[in-house]
Amino acid sequence: MTHPTLPNRPSVAGASAQCSFRLIAAGLALALAATVAQAQTADEPKPASPSTLEFNKNSTASLPWSDKADFVNAKRGLIARLPDNGVIKDKSGRAVWDLSRYAGFIKDGAASPDTVNPSLWRMSQLLMDAGLYEVVPGVYQVRGADLSNLTIVEGEQGITIYDPLISAETARAALDLYYQNRPRKPVVAVIYTHSHVDHAGASGAL
8 A cells, every 4th residue: 555645845843943943033133133222322321301300309309408517527537548549459450449430420519410319419429538537536437449338446456347348359458548547456356237248248358
């Protein structure tokens, strides 16, 4: 008994696989195109939306903007500025923290951009006063060397460090700045005020 010869045609499974491949390829192409488009417009600033403008205005209207006591207090007790304009590098020369990138547009007295909440802008201006500060006798802070401040409390036998920043490089740079200006006592304790990485990440470096 002979069987009729079937015409040479792709199977249903093969056709389905080809269709799936085309859909995946098309999806990848669209994703790539969107990525390229975003990259091309990433450096192009966008204006604040009307809702952002309204919120920024209404949410901060009652704040005492004429009170500049915070700016006076932020500068009080300065002992030494961060070296190298706040650029901290690892052993390979790669910058792990670069405060100088913000210095060009976050300045004292500058009005907040429409896209930034004025209260947050004021806080950013205060944070640009970076360096080693004496808070009160025996208590010191290194500010601006990372996202958080490294606080040092001096004792008879050594120093206690509160919140040792994120990376080993920034923690060491902050401690080096302290030791360049204060007696070189050993670290006898490290305390975390809470468990966020910017307050505990570099504890092993100290």
